[in-house]
Amino acid sequence: MSGIVIIGNGISGISAAIKSRELTDQQITVISSESKYFFSRTALMYVFMGQMKFEHIKPYEDSFWKQQNIDLVFDKVNKIDPEHSTILTDRGEKITYDQLVIATGSSPRKGKWKGETLKGIFNLYTMSDVNKLHEASHSCDKMVVVGGGLIGIEVCEMFASRGIEVHFLVREPFFMSGTLTTPECEVLERHIRNKGISIHKNETVISFQGDQKGNLKSLQTESGNSFETSLAVVSIGVNPNISFLDGSGIDMNHGILVNEYLETNIRGIYSAGDCTELRSPVNGRRAIEPVWYTGKLMGNIVALNIAGTPTIYNPGVWYNSAKFFDVEYQTYGFVPPINDINHDYFYWEDPQRPRSFNVYYDNSSEVVKGFNFLGIRGDHKKCEIAIREKYTLSEVMESLDSFLFDPEFSKSIPEKILKFYNNLKLINS
Amino acid sequence: MSVNSNIKQLYNYVSLIGILVVLCPLFISIAISTQLLVFGIGIIFLSVVLQSLDDFKTSATGVHYENTFFKGITNRKLSAWLLGISLTTFYIFVYWFPDLLEPLVKAVDPFSYYLRGIPADQWFLYGTFYTSAVLIMGTKALIKYRSVAYHVRRTLSVMFFQFILAWLIPAFLIKLNQPEFYFSYFWPLKYDYLFPGTINYLTSQPGALGTFMIFWGASLTFVGTPVLTYFFGKRWYCSWVCGCGGLAETAGDSFRHLSSSSTSSWKLERFIIYPTLAFIVIVTATLWVNSISNGKILGDFSNGASSTYGFLIGSLFSGVIGVGFYPLLGTRVWCRFGCPMAAILGIQQKYFSRFRITTNGSQCISCGNCTTYCEMGIDVKSYAQQGQNIVRASCVGCGICATVCPRGVLKLENKSDHDRLNNPLQPTSAGWKMN
Ligand SMILES: Cc1cc2nc3c(=O)[nH]c(=O)nc-3n(C[C@H](O)[C@H](O)[C@H](O)COP(=O)(O)OP(=O)(O)OC[C@H]3O[C@@H](n4cnc5c(N)ncnc54)[C@H](O)[C@@H]3O)c2cc1C
Numbered sequence: 001m002s003g004i005v006i007i008g009n010g011i012s013g014i015s016a017a018i019k020s021r022e023l024t025d026q027q028i029t030v031i032s033s034e035s036k037y038f039f040s041r042t043a044l045m046y047v048f049m050g051q052m053k054f055e056h057i058k059p060y061e062d063s064f065w066k067q068q069n070i071d072l073v074f075d076k077v078n079k080i081d082p083e084h085s086t087i088l089t090d091r092g093e094k095i096t097y098d099q100l101v102i103a104t105g106s107s108p109r110k111g112k113w114k115g116e117t118l119k120g121i122f123n124l125y126t127m128s129d130v131n132k133l134h135e136a137s138h139s140c141d142k143m144v145v146v147g148g149g150l151i152g153i154e155v156c157e158m159f160a161s162r163g164i165e166v167h168f169l170v171r172e173p174f175f176m177s178g179t180l181t182t183p184e185c186e187v188l189e190r191h192i193r194n195k196g197i198s199i200h201k202n203e204t205v206i207s208f209q210g211d212q213k214g215n216l217k218s219l220q221t222e223s224g225n226s227f228e229t230s231l232a233v234v235s236i237g238v239n240p241n242i243s244f245l246d247g248s249g250i251d252m253n254h255g256i257l258v259n260e261y262l263e264t265n266i267r268g269i270y271s272a273g274d275c276t277e278l279r280s281p282v283n284g285r286r287a288i289e290p291v292w293y294t295g296k297l298m299g300n301i302v303a304l305n306i307a308g309t310p311t312i313y314n315p316g317v318w319y320n321s322a323k324f325f326d327v328e329y330q331t332y333g334f335v336p337p338i339n340d341i342n343h344d345y346f347y348w349e350d351p352q353r354p355r356s357f358n359v360y361y362d363n364s365s366e367v368v369k370g371f372n373f374l375g376i377r378g379d380h381k382k383c384e385i386a387i388r389e390k391y392t393l394s395e396v397m398e399s400l401d402s403f404l405f406d407p408e409f410s411k412s413i414p415e416k417i418l419k420f421y422n423n424l425k426l427i428n429s
Numbered sequence: 430m431s432v433n434s435n436i437k438q439l440y441n442y443v444s445l446i447g448i449l450v451v452l453c454p455l456f457i458s459i460a461i462s463t464q465l466l467v468f469g470i471g472i473i474f475l476s477v478v479l480q481s482l483d484d485f486k487t488s489a490t491g492v493h494y495e496n497t498f499f500k501g502i503t504n505r506k507l508s509a510w511l512l513g514i515s516l517t518t519f520y521i522f523v524y525w526f527p528d529l530l531e532p533l534v535k536a537v538d539p540f541s542y543y544l545r546g547i548p549a550d551q552w553f554l555y556g557t558f559y560t561s562a563v564l565i566m567g568t569k570a571l572i573k574y575r576s577v578a579y580h581v582r583r584t585l586s587v588m589f590f591q592f593i594l595a596w597l598i599p600a601f602l603i604k605l606n607q608p609e610f611y612f613s614y615f616w617p618l619k620y621d622y623l624f625p626g627t628i629n630y631l632t633s634q635p636g637a638l639g640t641f642m643i644f645w646g647a648s649l650t651f652v653g654t655p656v657l658t659y660f661f662g663k664r665w666y667c668s669w670v671c672g673c674g675g676l677a678e679t680a681g682d683s684f685r686h687l688s689s690s691s692t693s694s695w696k697l698e699r700f701i702i703y704p705t706l707a708f709i710v711i712v713t714a715t716l717w718v719n720s721i722s723n724g725k726i727l728g729d730f731s732n733g734a735s736s737t738y739g740f741l742i743g744s745l746f747s748g749v750i751g752v753g754f755y756p757l758l759g760t761r762v763w764c765r766f767g768c769p770m771a772a773i774l775g776i777q778q779k780y781f782s783r784f785r786i787t788t789n790g791s792q793c794i795s796c797g798n799c800t801t802y803c804e805m806g807i808d809v810k811s812y813a814q815q816g817q818n819i820v821r822a823s824c825v826g827c828g829i830c831a832t833v834c835p836r837g838v839l840k841l842e843n844k845s846d847h848d849r850l851n852n853p854l855q856p857t858s859a860g861w862k863m864n
């Protein structure tokens with residue numbers, strides 16, 4: 001084999017493969033160890049909830065890959081030998097490459113707690129995790145989620161959908177308080193409690209206790225509380241999958257280090273997605289951003305670079321989205337949880353429904369820095385333009401309609417926001 | 430099993446008992462069949478409403494689809510097959526063995542006399558069941574979708590059109606000695622409305638109403654439909670007015686995810702629906718040729734073609750398969766593969782309409798919810814993940830993709846048509862280029 005070899009068939013590796021096929025006739029091979037076919041990791045929760053089957057979360061039909069002439073290999077890469085441009089797999093295959101893309105993603109972070117290997121403690125990252133959780137859920141009527149992040153809240157929803165009592169342990173003073181402002185956190189907290197979840201805030205796990213058979217019985221927190229449970233899901237972040245690269249000569253820190261073209265220190269070897277660490281991130285973006293959107297763009301940029309169209313990776317204005325039970329969340333640009341003296345929030349909240357709109361802006365120039373939407377859909381393109389082109393708050397308000405992406409017959413939302421804004425202006429003047 | 434799931438089971442049993450009560454005159458001769466019918470439909474309605482209030486008690490802030498693939502009835506298990514077979518059997522009786530339904534027809538006699546002034550026949554029975562299904566399951570849809578204004582309006586609209594225009598008004602027309610006429614159906618779905626026979630019959634009626642009906646039907650087919658479709662897409666008809674769509678969106682709502690979204694089913698769709706359209710156009714044309722030439726040119730051919738169409742498409746396809754197979758093939762089998770009206774509206778929607786589903790920047794996470802819950806089997810995600818607007822002939826604009834999408838990526842819109850077909854997202858050195 002030669003041509004382009006890609007390790008990992010997540011969104012990053014697959015984006016690189018599909019874009020490469022668009023650009024070149026070279027042979028393209030994707031090697032991955034979790035499943036033969038690409039599936040959407042972000043949709044795993046819906047499989048657990050019976051909202052979709054596994055076949056529904058594969059974004060392409062199985063016949064697509066043959067049509068595209070992309071070879072899929074279901075195997076694990078154990079070693080890379082850049083000197084001979086070869087990789088070694090679990091099944092003893094030796095595969096040579098002309099260009100190599102490493103898109104091995106990440107794995108759930110461990111807490112280094114006592115008792116962390118007991119039976120009954122799980123993560124959520126792979127399809128096999130979902131199967132294990134499915135089995136375990138039959139024999140439990142109560143469970144604990146450790147870690148108040150975006151995956152943690154998905155786990156809460158998953159188990160709540162099966163009528164299981166969920167205890168959600170959050171280390172911070174509020175769920176999402178590292179990202180959202182306090183009023184926004186309160187909107188979410190009310191909503192999550194309404195859904196029957198018990199949130200326990202300021203709780204840091206220190207150890208797990210098991211019975212003689214090695215089954216989880218309870219877990220203890222720093223504050224001295226103990227939670228009885230036979231099932232816990234830990235979601236405290238992810239770490240890049242890079243240990244198989246030890247000794248390969250590829251520069252690594254927390255992730256695989258790459259330049260602005262996403263190339264490693266070795267020519268012809270690129271990295272994309274969760275496993276990647278930028279040497280010099282721009283635009284105030286972080287060096288490692290383990291999200292879907294980053295991986296998708298990186299995979300595409302790598303393909304352009306391999307095809308001989310040098311393109312720097314510059315993701316532009318940050319955006320992300322999530323869903324907390326029924327409440328959709330979108331963020332664009334920069335909205336910190338706490339403001340500094342030069343900036344302010346324009347914050348509107350619906351008293352009737354879990355819904356809020358937050359604009360962070362410079363209080364002297366009124367230039368907008370970012371938007372948060374909860375329970376309201378923002379228009380991605382419009383928000384990005386506004387931030388890039390330095391719209392002022394009043395400019396945003398003048399065309400507020402165009403910043404929203406809510407379904408038809410939702411006109412009352414911008415009307416309410418504008419009314420509130422005009423009242424505020426009146427009071428301030 | 431918890432108390433909660435016992436109660437859920439109970440609702441199912443009550444509905445089942447309701448159905449048996451309605452049907453029992455078929456099996457034992459009984460004098461109070463009308464009372465049983467009213468009572469049966471009453472308890473079905475009650476248990477459906479109570480069950481929906483319970484199932485969707487947390488739906489005030491969002492629509493829920495979880496557990497769909499865990500329930501046998503919505504996952505092609507035994508109960509789904511039983512339901513499919515029962516529905517199919519009922520259709521076969523209605524079309525070809527109406528005598529077997531005589532005891533039930535008798536049960537709706539009093540309503541028929543009251544509304545129409547004549548005794549009931551199997552079609553009145555069928556219409557009554559159909560309308561009840563739209564109203565009862567429409568109420569369920571209203572509860573399920575109460576957090577989304579678009580769905581509430583759309584559901585109320587199909588309930589209104591079915592109940593008033595497709596049931597009450599045609600019945601009253603008969604009572605007033607006027608021709609039975611459905612103001613919410615047009616050619617080519619109601620194919621005989623442009624047949625020479627129908628037109629001659631309507632013009633021969635005393636009074637101006639018959640002529641008005643011809644005028645109404647023809648102007649909706651040739652003027653109203655194109656204009657409305659230009660402004661709103663085919664949804665104005667398929668998911669706001671049409672009775673077939675009305676049943677699909679209400680009684681069929683729980684089966685929408687069973688429509689296949691494979692590329693091969695899309696091929697099959699185009700392979701069947703356009704020939705069906707051609708079939709009815711040819712049938713109508715030959716009937717006219719025949720009528721104008723007094724049968725000299727085509728002889729019996731056109732009548733033969735017309736009754737073949739009536740049997741194959743009008744009865745077998747739209748009724749037996751179209752509705753009977755809801756629990757196995759999904760809700761819109763007829764609308765997707767067969768309906769010639771949908772075919773015409775679709776062609777126009779694709780090439781000459783302001784309607785499209787817009788995608789929101791690069792927010793799609795390829796989760797597949799939109800594709801799974803599309804009742805027309807459109808692979809919505811294949812467009813959304815590339816940031817491309819969805820402009821497809823078959824889209825009926827039900828709006829469920831936009832509701833089920835967890836990232837707010839999809840929006841149904843009627844906007845100026847200059848950027849309706851946009852380019853896919855392009856990666857650049859400044860991030861995604863969004864078109
Ligand atoms: C439950 C869940 C929900 C999420 N929801 C969201 C969301 O809503 N929005 C969002 O932006 N992000 C979300 N994320 C994060 C997002 O899914 C990841 O950022 C993204 O999947 C990373 O893609 P990737 O291709 O870089 O890596 P991965 O998806 O991790 O894929 C890497 C693949 O490489 C394989 N692999 C690893 N090592 C080897 C090896 N040595 N040899 C062969 N194969 C190997 C792995 O088995 C894996 O299949 C979520 C993540 C999870 C787990």
Ligand code: SF4
Nearest residue numbers: 793796797799813834
């Ligand atoms: S439901 Fe939304 S996020 Fe999921 S695939 Fe469809 S458009 Fe993308």
